[in-house]
Amino acid sequence: YKRHLSTTSNSQTPNSTMAKTKELSKDTRNKIVDLHQAGKTESAIEEDMENFEMAALPLETQRNIEADSFWCMSKLLDGIQDNYTFAQPGIQKKVKALEELISRIDENMHLHIQRCEVEYLQFAFRWMNNLLMRELPLRCTIRLWDTYQVFKAESEGFSHFHLYVCAAFLIKWRKEILSMLDFQGLLMLLQNLPTIHWGNEEVGLLLAEAYRLKYMFADAPRHYKR
Template sequence: MASSDSPRQSFWKKGERSNTKLPGRPQQVHTHSLDTELHTMTQTPSAMAGAPGGVARPRSKTFEEYSKETDDIWDDKEEAFSDLSTEMASLEVDKRRARGRPRADSKGKGKSAELKAFFVDVVKNRGSPRSRPRSQSDKPRKAFADQPGSRERSDSPTDFFDPPDRETMRLQKFGKLLAGPNTDLDELRKLSWSGIPSPVRATTWQLLCGYVPANIDRREETLQRKRQEYYNFIDQYYGNRSDPQHIDTFRQISIDVPRMNPEIPLFQQKIVQECFQRVLFIWSMRHPASGYVQGINDLITPFFVVFLSYYISGDKNPETYDLTKLPEGTLKCIEADSFWCMQKMLEGIQDNYTLAQPGIQTKLLALKDLMKRLDESLSVHLTRNSVEYIQFAFRWMNNLLLREFPLRCVIRLWDSYLSERDGFANFHVYVCAALLAHFSTKIKAQKEFQDIMVFLQNLPTTKWRDSEIELLLAEAYKLKFMFADAPGHLTVLRTS
C-alpha cells in the first residue's frame, strides 16, 4: 500500500528491522564501554572519597551528559514534523509584527480616538449625502477585528493591563450592533437605556423610532425614499399655508417657533425657524384629527439637534452652530429626518393633542394616584394648599419636560424613553413622579399656594447634567418595577 511508505509509518517499519530505540524498550548494554568508564572512575581520587571499603562508586551524571547520551523517539531525524515547524515559524513572525506595532498611550486615549473615528465611519447611515459607494462602506465591517479596540495577544504586560475606557467599550458594543447585517433591536434597546454615545446617537434614534429598518442594506434606500416623500409633501401642502382654512394654523406656528428655547442661539436663526415652520405645518396637515397644538413645536428640537450633531465636527456645539455653513442638501436631510422621527414618536401619544387632550388627562390622574401611594405627606400638602396637578404637571405632559431641563439633559432622557416600549406614554409618568419625589422636601417647605406654584414652574434644574438625569431615571425605573405590574394599587386608590 502507498500509505505504508509515509513518513509517519516509516519509523515503525524501521523499528521492526533495525536497532532503533523505542521509549520504554530495554536496550542492549555494551560491556566494553562500561568497563572503560569504571576503570576511569577508579583512577580518579575524588571518586574514591568517602567510598565504604575502598570500593569505587560511579560518578553521578549531569543533566547535560544524560541528555546527550539518551535517545528518544522525538530525536529521529527522519520523522516528519515540517508542518508544525512551519506553523510555529509563522506565529513567531506574527508576534514580531505585533511587537513592532505602535501602541496607544497608557491611558487609552489613543485607542478611544481611533475607535471613535472608526465607529463614526461604520455606523453612519449610508443614505446620507456624503455616503460612500456600497463596496467601500462594507469594508469596515469586514475589517472590524483589526480595529484598535479589538483584543490581541501581546507579550507586553503594559498592553495586558491597558483595557479600553468605558466609552470606548460602549462604542464597541454599539458598533457591533449597528454595523451588523441585521440589528437586534431588543439588544439595542437594552444597550441604549443607560445612554447612547454621541457618535452613534443619530443612527440609533432612527432605528428605535422605527424610521429606518434593522437591515443595514435597506437603510439607504429607505432614507432616500422617505426624504423624497417629505419633499413631495412640501410641494403638496406648504403652498396652501395662506389659504383661509389654514392661515390661522400657520400664524400660530409662526408665533410659537421664535419663542422656542430663546436662550439657545441655534433656534433663533431664521433658516432654522423656517425649517420648523415647514415641519409643523406639514404635520398638522397630515394629522387633521389633532392639527397643530402648542407644545408640539418643542418636540422637534431634540431630533433636530441630534441629527445636526451627526453632520458637524464633534468639537462643535450644535446649540451655537451657524447653519449657513451647512450645505443645503444636508440641511434638507436633517429637516426630513426630524419630521419623520417626530411623527413616529407622536404616533404613541397623539391622544395628548386631540380634542380635550384625553391622553394628558389620563396621565395626570395616574400621576396623582401614584404620588398618593409614593409620598402621602406631599399629596396632603398639595391638597391642603389647593394645588391641582393640572396647574403644574400639564406642561410636563404636553412638552415632555422640555421646558424643565436643559436640552442636553432632555436628549439623555429621550435615550431611555426610546429604549422603552411606551416610553413617552407610560414611563414618562414615572419620571414625573420621581421628579416630584426628588423635590418633595423643598415643595413641602413652601407654605403658600403661590410659592408652591412658582417653585414647581421653575424647578432648579438649569445646571443639571447627565448624572442627575440618570439618577432620576433609576428612581423612575424602580417606581415602574414596583407599580407597573400591580395596577390594583392605583385602582383601589382611584375608587376610594
C-alpha cells in the same frame, strides 16, 4: 461609530487617513471623510449644543438632519395622539394617574400639595403636554427623548414610562416642595424648577429612579395601594 472615530483619531492623523483613501472607491472615501467631519461636528456640538450654528453645516447635512428629526419626532408622537385631540383626554388621564401615583409613593408630600390647594393639573399638565421639554435644558431633553425612543417597541409605548419620569421628577424636589407653605410659593416653584444647570448625570439619575418606581408600582399595582 464612536469607537471607529476614537480608533482613527488615536492611530492616524486626518491627513494620513485622507492619503490612504485615494486607494479606495469613491463611496468609501466619501464615507471616511464624512466620519471625520461628523467627529468634528459632534465635538463642537458637545462643547455648546444650544449655541451651535446649524448654518455652519453643509446644506445636504442640514437636510438629512431635518428629515431624521421629523421622522423621530413623528414616531415619538404616534403613541400619544390623544394628548392633542379635542379636550386633550390623554393628558387629563395622565395627570390624574400621576396624582394617584404620588399619593401611593409619598403620601406626606401629596397631602402637603393638597393643603396648599395646588392642583396637579396646574403644573403637571405642561409636563405631559410638552414631555418635560419646558422644564429641562435642551441637552437634557435630547437625552430624555432618546431613552423614550427605546420604549416604542413596548405595547404601552413610552407614555407609560413618562408617567414614572414625571413622578421621579416631582419627588426629586420633595425638600423644596415641603418648604413652601402657601399656594403662590409652591406653584411658582413647581412651574419654575431650577434645572438650568442639569446635564446627562442628572437625567441619568432621574431615569434610573423612574425605572425603579416603574418596577415597584407598575408591575405590582397593589403595592403600597391606599
